[in-house]
Amino acid sequence: MNKSFKILACSTMAFAMLTSAALANPVENKSAVAVANAKVSYAFNDLSNIDPVLKAKIDSLLSKGIFEGVSDDTFGIHLNMTRAQFAKVAALVFDLDVDYSITTSSFADVKADDPQHGWAIPYIEAAKKAGLIDGMTDTEFAPGNDVTIGQLDKVFVAGLGKPVNVTGSPWYEDAVRQAQALGIHPPGKDGRAAASRADLVTAAYAGYEAFHKQEDNATPAAIVSVKSVDNKTVQVILNQPVDPSKVAFSLTKDTQQFSTTTKWSNDHKSADLTVNDAELTAGEYTIRVTGLDKPLTATLTVSGTISTNDPHVSITNPGTIANVIDSGLTSAATGLNGFVTRTVAEDPTLSKFAKEIKFNVTNAAGDAVAIPGIIETITSSDPNVVKVGRSNDNRGYVLGNKAGTATVNIVYKTNKGESKVASVTVNVKDEVVAASQVEADARAYQRMTVSDNVYSAEFNAFTAMNLKVYDNYGIKYQKDEVQKYNFALAVVLIADHIVGDLDKGDTGTVTVDPDGTVHVVGNVTQFDITAHLPNNKSATTEIRLLP
Numbered sequence: 001m002n003k004s005f006k007i008l009a010c011s012t013m014a015f016a017m018l019t020s021a022a023l024a025n026p027v028e029n030k031s032a033v034a035v036a037n038a039k040v041s042y043a044f045n046d047l048s049n050i051d052p053v054l055k056a057k058i059d060s061l062l063s064k065g066i067f068e069g070v071s072d073d074t075f076g077i078h079l080n081m082t083r084a085q086f087a088k089v090a091a092l093v094f095d096l097d098v099d100y101s102i103t104t105s106s107f108a109d110v111k112a113d114d115p116q117h118g119w120a121i122p123y124i125e126a127a128k129k130a131g132l133i134d135g136m137t138d139t140e141f142a143p144g145n146d147v148t149i150g151q152l153d154k155v156f157v158a159g160l161g162k163p164v165n166v167t168g169s170p171w172y173e174d175a176v177r178q179a180q181a182l183g184i185h186p187p188g189k190d191g192r193a194a195a196s197r198a199d200l201v202t203a204a205y206a207g208y209e210a211f212h213k214q215e216d217n218a219t220p221a222a223i224v225s226v227k228s229v230d231n232k233t234v235q236v237i238l239n240q241p242v243d244p245s246k247v248a249f250s251l252t253k254d255t256q257q258f259s260t261t262t263k264w265s266n267d268h269k270s271a272d273l274t275v276n277d278a279e280l281t282a283g284e285y286t287i288r289v290t291g292l293d294k295p296l297t298a299t300l301t302v303s304g305t306i307s308t309n310d311p312h313v314s315i316t317n318p319g320t321i322a323n324v325i326d327s328g329l330t331s332a333a334t335g336l337n338g339f340v341t342r343t344v345a346e347d348p349t350l351s352k353f354a355k356e357i358k359f360n361v362t363n364a365a366g367d368a369v370a371i372p373g374i375i376e377t378i379t380s381s382d383p384n385v386v387k388v389g390r391s392n393d394n395r396g397y398v399l400g401n402k403a404g405t406a407t408v409n410i411v412y413k414t415n416k417g418e419s420k421v422a423s424v425t426v427n428v429k430d431e432v433v434a435a436s437q438v439e440a441d442a443r444a445y446q447r448m449t450v451s452d453n454v455y456s457a458e459f460n461a462f463t464a465m466n467l468k469v470y471d472n473y474g475i476k477y478q479k480d481e482v483q484k485y486n487f488a489l490a491v492v493l494i495a496d497h498i499v500g501d502l503d504k505g506d507t508g509t510v511t512v513d514p515d516g517t518v519h520v521v522g523n524v525t526q527f528d529i530t531a532h533l534p535n536n537k538s539a540t541t542e543i544r545l546l547p
Contacts, residue, residue, distance in 0.1 A: 107141035
């Protein structure tokens with residue numbers, strides 16, 4: 001079989017099952033019945049002299065109903081597996097929803113009355129529906145064809161949710177490499193070779209263990225952040241995609257519950273809740289998320305908008321800001337280890353600790369209008385409490401100098417060219433800046449280079465992970481901004497679960513410098529980097545290394 005065996009068609013072929021004789025009765029296809037009737041390896045004559053480790057794996061798969069013998073006393077350990085057998089094992093290993101009442105296949109060459117392959121219809125259809133397998137063509141499945149080792153590896157790796165590059169030469173090169181790293185690839189086998197039931201046992205056992213470990217270690221859904229987008233919309237960001245059809249939101253303030261309309265992002269990781277027939281006013285709101293493994297709750301403090309003497313202009317209250325100068329926090333901005341300098345950290349127009357004084361402008365119809373910076377001057381009634389600054393693009397910023405309250409006075413220019421005055425009261429708190437939430441991409445890829453036959457890679461973890469950290473004042477730091485302000489955020493990066501190519505000897509090393517620089521040396525194909533916050537929250541990115 002060649003590459004025309006569709007990529008995800010390879011995907012379900014991964015596990016061999018009963019032969020046609022053993023599977024002719026459709027009732028016996030049910031996994032519960034198979035478990036109830038499961039034998040042990042010593043019941044099969046052809047398993048008496050096999051390797052004890054392989055025998056233990058067979059016993060484990062027999063006990064789960066994933067394997068049976070080809071007859072009462074023969075396991076068929078050296079027989080090649082077929083696509084039909086492969087589909088059944090894949091369905092069972094990956095816990096697919098199998099409808100045993102299905103008797104008609106979507107493929108013309110799989111017939112219910114076929115004594116050799118008719119039994120496989122429910123498994124083939126389940127695997128196809130799950131996106132794990134396709135036919136050789138739209139109408140041909142070829143249930144009796146053999147499966148190659150490369151196809152076996154491709155299916156198991158893809159079944160574990162890992163992308164496989166099939167553009168190499170040979171096409172299965174990446175699948176074999178990843179399968180070796182995962183312990184799925186049958187040792188010593190070439191990707192072109194036909195896969196036997198022994199090979200399937202090796203792959204099925206490792207695949208089952210890896211798949212169920214993923215389920216056991218699955219990160220529960222959590223709220224990363226909530227924020228008010230405008231005076232009618234709240235944005236909720238989650239740590240992972242969810243099923244929008246199962247999730248519901250509620251938005252309350254005190255005893256008042258608001259009617260909202262939900263709009264999901266394309267990646268289903270965030271949702272905008274737009275309030276119907278009302279506006280968000282200053283106060284504390286509670287957002288509740290249901291329909292997940294457990295309900296989630298978050299609070300949002302809305303500072304509201306500040307009116308000006310122009311009915312078409314308002315200012316978004318920046319809310320509370322942190323005392324970052326008098327507290328001594330900015331003295332840790334040394335410019336070393338990737339940190340910003342103290343000069344930058346204490347400049348309101350440059351510092352991430354600062355907040356912008358945002359103007360909102362509407363037209364005569366009340367619709368929001370995008371505007372450039374319109375601030376002419378900005379001053380603070382007490383610069384010892386609130387430092388202010390105006391950027392080159394005429395935007396205003398405030399930075400906490402020490403705890404207290406100050407009035408910020410602003411002169412801005414209207415669209416008619418008139419200069420007008422507005423003021424904002426800003427509160428500065430002593431509460432230390434702290435990282436409260438973190439998120440990162442699930443997977444990233446980096447290139448290796450080779451010198452003197454030694455592979456190596458060097459890159460910045462904060463950027464590679466697409467790391468995002470939110471502090472307790474609602475400020476978002478992304479990628480290298482996390483690195484630059486890590487003297488305050490205290491994010492710790494740890495590399496673990498380092499995997500190398502089993503055929504290339506000892507696994508190499510991965511180290512992470514304080515500035516986030518990652519050093520990879522030697523035989524490493526993948527590893528994890530986890531960003532840990534002081535509050536015990538964390539986010540992990542799996543790093544795949546490409547030659």
